[in-house]
Amino acid sequence: MQFIDFWYVVAESRELKANIILQRSILNEWLAIFRDDNGEPVALQDRCIHRHSRLSKGKVLQGKVQCPYHGWVYDKSGKVVAVPSEGNDFIKNIEICQTRHGIVYETCEIDGYVYVRLASNPSEDLQLFNQPFKMPFYKEPGWETMRVINRFHNNVTNCVENFIDIPHTASVHPGVFRNQCRQKLQMIVERCNGSVVAEYRNEINNLGWFTSFLNRQGNEITHTDSFHMPNITSVEYNMGKNRRLFITSQSVPESNDMTLVYTDVTYNYGIWNKFAKPFVWWTAQHIIHQDVEALAIQWEVIQKYGTQFMNTPADTIHVFVESICNAIAQGNDPRKLPNKSVTVNFWV
Numbered sequence: 001m002q003f004i005d006f007w008y009v010v011a012e013s014r015e016l017k018a019n020i021i022l023q024r025s026i027l028n029e030w031l032a033i034f035r036d037d038n039g040e041p042v043a044l045q046d047r048c049i050h051r052h053s054r055l056s057k058g059k060v061l062q063g064k065v066q067c068p069y070h071g072w073v074y075d076k077s078g079k080v081v082a083v084p085s086e087g088n089d090f091i092k093n094i095e096i097c098q099t100r101h102g103i104v105y106e107t108c109e110i111d112g113y114v115y116v117r118l119a120s121n122p123s124e125d126l127q128l129f130n131q132p133f134k135m136p137f138y139k140e141p142g143w144e145t146m147r148v149i150n151r152f153h154n155n156v157t158n159c160v161e162n163f164i165d166i167p168h169t170a171s172v173h174p175g176v177f178r179n180q181c182r183q184k185l186q187m188i189v190e191r192c193n194g195s196v197v198a199e200y201r202n203e204i205n206n207l208g209w210f211t212s213f214l215n216r217q218g219n220e221i222t223h224t225d226s227f228h229m230p231n232i233t234s235v236e237y238n239m240g241k242n243r244r245l246f247i248t249s250q251s252v253p254e255s256n257d258m259t260l261v262y263t264d265v266t267y268n269y270g271i272w273n274k275f276a277k278p279f280v281w282w283t284a285q286h287i288i289h290q291d292v293e294a295l296a297i298q299w300e301v302i303q304k305y306g307t308q309f310m311n312t313p314a315d316t317i318h319v320f321v322e323s324i325c326n327a328i329a330q331g332n333d334p335r336k337l338p339n340k341s342v343t344v345n346f347w348v
């Protein structure tokens, strides 16, 4: 198994309009993304085979892309279908045509996102991953989604760990997310089948405006964090009927040190759904900006001194996440790691 075997978001469906071309990068591979004449997304390597200009700087005409340098035209399969300097003498010789082919990648579109997979022959036994991760309750009746996109100067693993890390919240997001309150939490964390799931107990109303507003009675909060290999995290707060919130993040590796994060905040607040929208958006964006800063600092230090992390029991979740990411980096299948379940206590 390798990182290229998985699906990564390259755009929101709504930003990939007809006749435009987007420049993207996944795992250091440059991509030109556009829609073909049926409106289906196409991903070509962002390199013209002629003299290597960037296709993403070109034009899309009726679902085909034209290189900005000498005007070669590529169709959705990556085949060159016109060469201006050959005009009507365009070579149709089959052997030559076979060599005139850009690199094309598999795409799919689901939940308002366009995805690309780089592997042409994904590892066998990856049936589970033939579809991208299903975004919880996206566009389901009673649910609203706010979508925000942020770039982090850090790698995917450190981003993912931040999104499911409780101990930093009181110091990085005081007043907005959580305040230090010397409360003891219990975490049951389990690694199983390429995922990590952590359930928290004893959580009280210390989660910013939305708990004081939505949970005035102080009902018990069920809080679950999960990681799904190789780059998805989902945080769920459940305070009862019409009081549920998911924060699901897809951390897309642009390169070794840049991660583009697509975050869906999906909630069901009953009659407050529409009213809550601007507050949810502001809160999400404010919190994420604080994390962008914290992770940029962490990456600077890692660049200088490397990674020798030190762990406490509260970091158990990160140790499990790292074991999964390391397995993929070594070409192994993390689903073969032994299942583990640990109960730990920590303070916030």
Ligand code: FES
Residues within 6 Å of the ligand: 048, 049, 050, 051, 052, 053, 067, 068, 069, 070, 071, 072
């Ligand atoms: S470099 Fe693209 S057509 Fe020449």
Ligand SMILES: [Fe+2]
Residues within 6 Å of the ligand: 162, 168, 169, 172, 173, 287, 291
């Ligand atoms: Fe954070």
